[in-house]
Amino acid sequence: MVSLKQRPNGVWRARYRDQDNKEHSKHFKTKREGEAWLVEQKAAIATGQWASPAAGRIMWDEWVSRWLEMQVWADGSVTSAITSTSSVPWRQKSIRDVKSGDVQLWVTHEADRGLAPSTIRTRLNYVHMAFRVSVDNQVIPRSPASRTKAPRQRKKSVTMRILTADQVAAALEAAGEFRLFVAVCAFAGLRLGEAAGLQAGDIDFERNTISVRRQVLGTSIPSTNVGPPKAGSERDIFVPRELIDMLAGDKKLSPDTLLFRTPLGHLYNRNNAGHEWRKIRVLLGFDDEVKLHTLRHTFASNLIASGSDVVTVQRALGHSQPSITLDVYSHLWPSAEDKTRSATPTFMGHVRGLRAPCGLH
Template structure:
């Protein structure tokens, strides 16, 4: 409902009520200006672009608290989102005051202070999600983060470390009591948290498989907890008998008997998590002489590289790694698969070799060429 009335002082008062019944009014010197304003408001309502004039005054931090509370996210996602959304410099500013230049300056600042390009991209993604949600809730008219450009990420082939056979052997030799943990990462492709979350009941010794049913989340002894694995990561990985023999020896040495007992714990009995497992790994890496870029996750990359080199297709690799979609596997590992040129060259080489072998065999049978009517017999 909208109306225009002339006030005793000569001003024209235009007013309307929004969908929640709240009244909004403005005063104009001319009736035509009042009508134009009402027409513009009506147009935004009709097109779904209407925004409460008072909506953008809510502070970023306050709105983010309420928005995150509404999400059905896993604990790890909440932590990642809060880390990203609390890193912005406009935390105590009104939502409607944030400009595109503010967002782009923040992206540049995060990059300059040494964060990895992939980390900055992830943080920007959460900020863009939050602003899109604010637009949908009609808190702001448009997102100031929509046009923000993330930093360029290095190509996978340039940024991914994969261990050679010699390096893998050296790592295993230097792992000591941590070797079984390293082996499930290297020969089953488990993530750090997935390896740390393994229990005796997850290992099928007769069927030679390891089931991923949980992971350890948290980066300290106090915060470490067992939770469900990443969405789509529940899986069974089929592994060689040698890995089963190694795990069997580990189970016997550690006197692990109950199905719900953790397969791996620190010497103090704590769960392994990002910090303490990373500390053990850095010691192994130092003894072997590997660069700092080689992390425990490199073992997973090495596992995937071996599957691809052995001729496994993308769906097989996807399932072994626990990626929710084949596209994720391709985005990360596409450079490891043979290119179209490689396949064409190899196929033609095999074809030529087969023809040459056949020609050699029919040219000489018992030492004599067998030719009749221009064709081989």
């Protein structure tokens, strides 16, 4: 039901009822303005884009808290979302009062203060998600972040570090009690958290596989906990028999026993595992760019060098999409030019090796 009537003071009062039969009204100086407003509200209701005027009064911080309660994310994602949504200047502003210009200005200021384009893009993504869910829940009619432009990320020269076989062997030799942890990173390509979350039951001694079913999250002992791996990272990895033999001493453990703990019995996390690796790095004279994650890069490079295609590498590394694998490792695959350079001489050599007419030799 809609109505538009002129009041004794000459003001036009426009009224309509929403899909819940709740009445809303607004006053206008002219009839034309009232009619235009009613058409807009009716169209928004019909297309599912209508938002309650009262709902939009909620403050940004309050809405973000409600939005985060709806998510089923791992702790790391929640932390990133909080950091991102807390960096905006409209935290104590009603969500309906945030304009597209406010969002673009925030992005520009983040770039001006030296934040990396990839970090700004991540923060903008979380902010946009919060706005988008508010639209879905009819808090606001449209997201002010939908057309925000993030800074372009310049292509950087590839500086990925890859260890040689001799360097990996030296790292294993220097690792001491941390040796098996280093081994599963180097020969199964596990992330730090995935290696820390391995249980005895994840090792299949018959099929020579390691199953990734969980990861350790957190950067300190109080914050450390075990959770599911990154989305799409659950996988079974075929590994060398030699690695299985290295882990064979854990056959007698119960399946749910974690394989790796610090000498004090704590779970390995980013800090204490990183500390163990830094000791190895100093001992061997590696520079600061050689991190524990370098072992995962080394694993991937060896798969590629052996002729593995992108999907095979993607599945082994637990990337959710092949595009992620290509973004990180595309420079390791031979280019079309490389293949041409190697294929043509091989073909020509084969031809010249045959008995050819017309003096081809």
